[in-house]
Structure formats: structure tokens, C-alpha cells
Amino acid sequence: MPDCLQLIADIPAFVESCKLLQSEENRCTIEDEIAFVDGRTIRRFSSQIRDDRDRYFGRLYVFEDITVHKQAEQALQQQAERERMIYEIAQHIRESLDLDEILNTTVAEVRRFLQTDRAIVYRFNRDWSGVVVKESVAEGWQAILNMQITDTYFVERQGQSYQQSAIQVTSDIYTAGLSLCHIELLERLQVRAKLVVPILQGDRLWGLLVAHHCSAPREWHPLETELLQQLATQVAIAIQQSELHQQLQIANQQLENLALIDQLTQIANRRCFDRTFTLEWYRLMREQRPLSLLLCDIDYFKQYNDTYGHAAGDTCLKIVAQTFKQAVERSTDLVARYGGEEFAVILPYTDTDGAVRVAQKIHEAIQALALPHIASAVSQYVTLSIGIATVIPSYNLSPVDLIEAADRALYKAKVSGRNSWFTSSIFLI
Known part of the structure; x- marks a missing residue:
């Protein structure tokens, strides 16, 4: 069929398929498809024809245009x-x-x-x-x-x-x-x-x-x-x-911030302190690196409130809190309102000498404020007492041990005249 042959897309493959069909030994019924260059698809059906004595004398071919079906x-x-x-x-x-x-x-x-x-x-x-x-x-x-x-x-x-x-x-x-x-x-x-x-x-x-x-x-x-x-x-x-x-995440983050921020001073609150302090304790326990804690108390703050009023006392707390944040520069450190007029500073990866330097910097920053405090027994301005403790966390200690050590150092600063800082000798490194 020369007119059809020139329309076949793959002539060599078509020739090879015909050789198999022409074999007398090939008794299989064959059904395959032939692609034409004009996009048509022709289905070919082929089967041997044998007489009643099973003698082969030809093949039956049926060709059908199935282009519409294929499409x-x-x-x-x-x-x-x-x-x-x-x-x-x-x-x-x-x-x-x-x-x-x-x-x-x-x-x-x-x-x-x-x-x-x-x-x-x-x-x-x-x-x-x-x-x-x-x-x-x-x-x-x-x-x-x-x-x-x-x-x-x-x-x-x-x-x-x-x-x-x-x-x-x-x-x-x-x-x-x-x-x-x-x-x-x-x-x-x-x-x-x-x-x-x-x-x-x-x-x-x-x-x-x-x-x-x-x-x-x-x-x-x-x-x-x-x-x-x-x-x-x-x-x-x-x-x-x-x-x-995203809006839900932002709202949740805002709620989380509200739960972890002291609303008066806008620094971390006690809940945030407790959570951060515990996380840092166990992290530095794994790394075997030092952790320092500062507990700070505004000297004679009750007398400040009695003299200037609670509104002025709140303003004083706000100013002191923001001064703390400016004095503590590392992003890994945390300044928190510990309670009332008390503040705490968590200093990861900080030994005693480093903690003392931070305490001195805080003292200098508070002194530079020159906030009047005529009811103070140690100065005409607002001052701080600071307790410092340092430890490498271990399984033999708990986070409370470091807090108690810093609290003892703070007590020592108060009974020694206030407006000063002391370290706890038990946990010195």
C-alpha cells in the first residue's frame, strides 16, 4: 500500500512489525497501533488463516482509524x-x-x-x-x-x-x-x-x-x-x-508577651525570669559553663513611696528598669522585675569577675540618673544594693541554690550599709 506507507510516522518500526506478522510460525493474533504523520492513529488487527488441515495460507488484516477514540x-x-x-x-x-x-x-x-x-x-x-x-x-x-x-x-x-x-x-x-x-x-x-x-x-x-x-x-x-x-x-x-x-500567631505572640512582660516596667516579669533561669541552668549544665545571677534591690524604696507617693514610685521603677536594660548589653542576658522593688539579671556564660563588672556598670548607670531620694539613709539619690552569685550548674545543685546564694549576697550588701554589691563566697569560681 504505497500511498499509506508514506503516511506512517515510523517506517522502520512498521517494517519490523510486518516481518513478525509474515512468519508462518507466528500463530498469535496481533492487535497494535500505527501512528501517521498527519496525527491519525490506525489500529491494526492481524490473525493467521489456516484450512481445516491446519495449513497456513494467509493472514487476515483489519485496519481501523481510531484517532477520535485516541483523542x-x-x-x-x-x-x-x-x-x-x-x-x-x-x-x-x-x-x-x-x-x-x-x-x-x-x-x-x-x-x-x-x-x-x-x-x-x-x-x-x-x-x-x-x-x-x-x-x-x-x-x-x-x-x-x-x-x-x-x-x-x-x-x-x-x-x-x-x-x-x-x-x-x-x-x-x-x-x-x-x-x-x-x-x-x-x-x-x-x-x-x-x-x-x-x-x-x-x-x-x-x-x-x-x-x-x-x-x-x-x-x-x-x-x-x-x-x-x-x-x-x-x-x-x-x-x-x-x-x-499569621494573624493568629501574632495574636498568640502578643498574648505570650503580655504573660511574660511586667506591665509597669515593660521588662521581663517573674514568670519569664523563672522560665528563662531554669532553661539556662540546664543548658549550661550540659555545656559545663558558668551562670551568674544578680539580685538587686532599690534602697529604702518604702520610704521613697512614703515621701514622693506611689505614682512617683512607679515612675522610679520604670526609669530604673530601663536603665538596667541599657546597662546589660548582651542579647543572651535577661533583666527581669523579680518582685516589688527587686530586679534580677541572668548572665549566662559569665564568671564572677564578669558579673562584678556588670554590677559595677549598673551602679554607675543608676548614680548617673541622680534621682532624688531625700528619705534615703545612704544618699540623697536613688541607690541599689546588689547580690552576686556564680556557679557551674551540676546535678548536685539546683537552680534554687544559686538564687539563695545571690539572696545571701544581697542581704550582706544591705547589712553592710547598702549602695554596694557583694558576692556569695560559696559559689565563687
């Missing part, structure tokens, strides 16, 4: 693949609240399924300019992740077309009636064809889900546009979930 089969496969992909991404969205992870998965899956050169998520700014926040790009094509893109026409229109849920299908940028500046922008991005779907948060246009075909023009199939539209809906759900989760 329907492929469409069903694409539909199944599309539904599988959407289901997997939807599952991923439900399992994760990490927006970065979800968007990365989305662009990778879109590019893989559409077999296109680039897939991006583009997010709008308040002025309707935008930035590429996620990208999956094939090797050999320009990466545009984090690129700021401003389309003047689009900014002026403020995304009105996309806010109407419009899908932009462009098979070839040179025949789509685009403005010259728009074409120049797409040329810089190496885009020849594109498929764009809006990502909406209610009535708000959040961004765009975009497929770029760079190598050549491309006719986008309706199933492909439907896929991208459904994925944009899933991404919108993910964004909403993520934003709600």
Missing part, C-alpha cells in the same frame, strides 16, 4: 492528570500553612503539567506595580524571581480586567494586539506566549498565576486554562489560610 482517551488522561494535580496541591494546602512552600509547589507543578518554559506567581504592590515572588523556570531561560515589574498601562488601569476574574490567553505576543511597550517588556522576559489567571482574595486582586512559553508561539488548550484557573482558586485559599494563621 478522547488522551483527553480523559489529561483530565485525570489535571484532577490528580489539583487534588495533590489542595491536599498540600490543607496539610501546610507555609505559604512559601505551597507557592513553590504550585509553580513547579504548573510548569511540569503544562510542559512550559516558566511558571510564576506575581504579587501586586499597593501602587499596582508588582514583583515575581515565586518561579519555576526551565534550564536555558532567564530567571526573573524577585524582579520588580511595572506595566504603566496596567498601573493606570489598576488591574480592572483581572478584578473581573478575566483569564488572559496569549498564543503569540506579536499577533495579540499588545502595545509596543508591553511587547518590549515581554521580549526582555523572553516570553512568546502566556497564560495569565488572577489570584483573588474576595474582591481584592492579590496577584497573578502565570505560565510563560518562551521557545515558540503556543495555542493554549481549554483544559489548560481551566487547570490554571482552578489552581489559582486553590492558591487563593492557601493565601487566606496563611494570612489567618
Whole structure:
């Protein structure tokens, strides 16, 4: 059949298949498919013909054009693949609240399924300019992740077309009636064809889900546009979930901060001190490194309140607390209100000498304030008494032992005239 032979897509493979069929020994009934260069698919059915004495004298061939059937089969496969992909991404969205992870998965899956050169998520700014926040790009094509893109026409229109849920299908940028500046922008991005779907948060246009075909023009199939539209809906759900989760985390963090911050002085409270002190104790026990504790008391603070009033006393506590924070510079250290007019300073990785230097710095900072205190028996200004204790935590000791040692040192400072600091000799290193 010479007229048919020239239509066969793979002639060598077809010839080899015919050799097997022509063998007298091959009694099998064969059913296979032949691809034509014009896109048709022909099903071939072949079986031996033998007489009543089982003598072979020919073969029966039946040829049937099954192109429509194959196209329907492929469409069903694409539909199944599309539904599988959407289901997997939807599952991923439900399992994760990490927006970065979800968007990365989305662009990778879109590019893989559409077999296109680039897939991006583009997010709008308040002025309707935008930035590429996620990208999956094939090797050999320009990466545009984090690129700021401003389309003047689009900014002026403020995304009105996309806010109407419009899908932009462009098979070839040179025949789509685009403005010259728009074409120049797409040329810089190496885009020849594109498929764009809006990502909406209610009535708000959040961004765009975009497929770029760079190598050549491309006719986008309706199933492909439907896929991208459904994925944009899933991404919108993910964004909403993520934003709600972030708001919840912020609210929880604010509640946590309220629970751990002294509302008057705005430094750590006793609860925060207890938790941090215990964590540092066991951490430094594992590392066998020193931990120092300062317990500080404002001298004659009851007399201060009696003289100046409780409102002035609260102001004094606020000023002293902030002075403590400024004097203790390391981020690993913690200044806390221990109770009433008492303050505590946790100093990880600090030996006795280092703790003494911090105490001296605090003393100097308080003296520099020169807060009047006419009712004090040791000075005309507000002063501090400080107790210092240091230890390398061990299983033979408990956190309470260090607190009691610092408290004994504080008591010694008070009975020795106040406005001073003392260390506990039991835990000196």
C-alpha cells in the first residue's frame, strides 16, 4: 500500500512489525497501533488463516482509524492528570500553612503539567506595580524571581480586567494586539506566549498565576486554562489560610508577651525570669559553663513611696528598669522585675569577675540618673544594693541554690550599709 506507507510516522518500526506478522510460525493474533504523520492513529488487527488441515495460507488484516477514540482517551488522561494535580496541591494546602512552600509547589507543578518554559506567581504592590515572588523556570531561560515589574498601562488601569476574574490567553505576543511597550517588556522576559489567571482574595486582586512559553508561539488548550484557573482558586485559599494563621500567631505572640512582660516596667516579669533561669541552668549544665545571677534591690524604696507617693514610685521603677536594660548589653542576658522593688539579671556564660563588672556598670548607670531620694539613709539619690552569685550548674545543685546564694549576697550588701554589691563566697569560681 504505497500511498499509506508514506503516511506512517515510523517506517522502520512498521517494517519490523510486518516481518513478525509474515512468519508462518507466528500463530498469535496481533492487535497494535500505527501512528501517521498527519496525527491519525490506525489500529491494526492481524490473525493467521489456516484450512481445516491446519495449513497456513494467509493472514487476515483489519485496519481501523481510531484517532477520535485516541483523542478522547488522551483527553480523559489529561483530565485525570489535571484532577490528580489539583487534588495533590489542595491536599498540600490543607496539610501546610507555609505559604512559601505551597507557592513553590504550585509553580513547579504548573510548569511540569503544562510542559512550559516558566511558571510564576506575581504579587501586586499597593501602587499596582508588582514583583515575581515565586518561579519555576526551565534550564536555558532567564530567571526573573524577585524582579520588580511595572506595566504603566496596567498601573493606570489598576488591574480592572483581572478584578473581573478575566483569564488572559496569549498564543503569540506579536499577533495579540499588545502595545509596543508591553511587547518590549515581554521580549526582555523572553516570553512568546502566556497564560495569565488572577489570584483573588474576595474582591481584592492579590496577584497573578502565570505560565510563560518562551521557545515558540503556543495555542493554549481549554483544559489548560481551566487547570490554571482552578489552581489559582486553590492558591487563593492557601493565601487566606496563611494570612489567618499569621494573624493568629501574632495574636498568640502578643498574648505570650503580655504573660511574660511586667506591665509597669515593660521588662521581663517573674514568670519569664523563672522560665528563662531554669532553661539556662540546664543548658549550661550540659555545656559545663558558668551562670551568674544578680539580685538587686532599690534602697529604702518604702520610704521613697512614703515621701514622693506611689505614682512617683512607679515612675522610679520604670526609669530604673530601663536603665538596667541599657546597662546589660548582651542579647543572651535577661533583666527581669523579680518582685516589688527587686530586679534580677541572668548572665549566662559569665564568671564572677564578669558579673562584678556588670554590677559595677549598673551602679554607675543608676548614680548617673541622680534621682532624688531625700528619705534615703545612704544618699540623697536613688541607690541599689546588689547580690552576686556564680556557679557551674551540676546535678548536685539546683537552680534554687544559686538564687539563695545571690539572696545571701544581697542581704550582706544591705547589712553592710547598702549602695554596694557583694558576692556569695560559696559559689565563687
